[in-house]
Amino acid sequence: MFNIGELNSSNNLLLDYLKNQSPETLATVAQSVSPEAQQIISQNIQNLLGILPPSNFNVSITTDRENLAGLIGSAMMTGYFIRQMETRMQLDQSLASIE
Structure with a gap:
């Protein structure tokens, strides 16, 4: 995927939310797509x-x-x-x- 840890998250709630998710959670979401x-x-x-x-x-x-x-x-x-x-x-x- 991409490294979201390097991105600046000032005033970006979605980016903050994504940074706080575990890699397993992101992988599960990605796998659920048809x-x-x-x-x-x-x-x-x-x-x-x-x-x-x-x-x-x-x-x-x-x-x-x-x-x-x-x-x-x-x-x-x-x-x-x-x-x-x-x-x-x-x-x-x-x-x-x-x-």
Whole structure:
């Protein structure tokens, strides 16, 4: 993953919260994501970065902390949204099977 211990957490409650979580807790949360959601999030991040096919290009990306924080925040929001939609889909399917 990434080393959040090096990031400055002044006035960032989410970063403080993440720093206080054990690696086991973070691993458990990461493993609870469905393969479908992982694929969507991965594709989203690749689109944000503008990934070119590795067979034809040697891509190297550099950024600063602020832009990286923005990318991580975007990935987190995408993950949250995808998980909520996944839950909604499961609820819709459950309700449809009752009818």
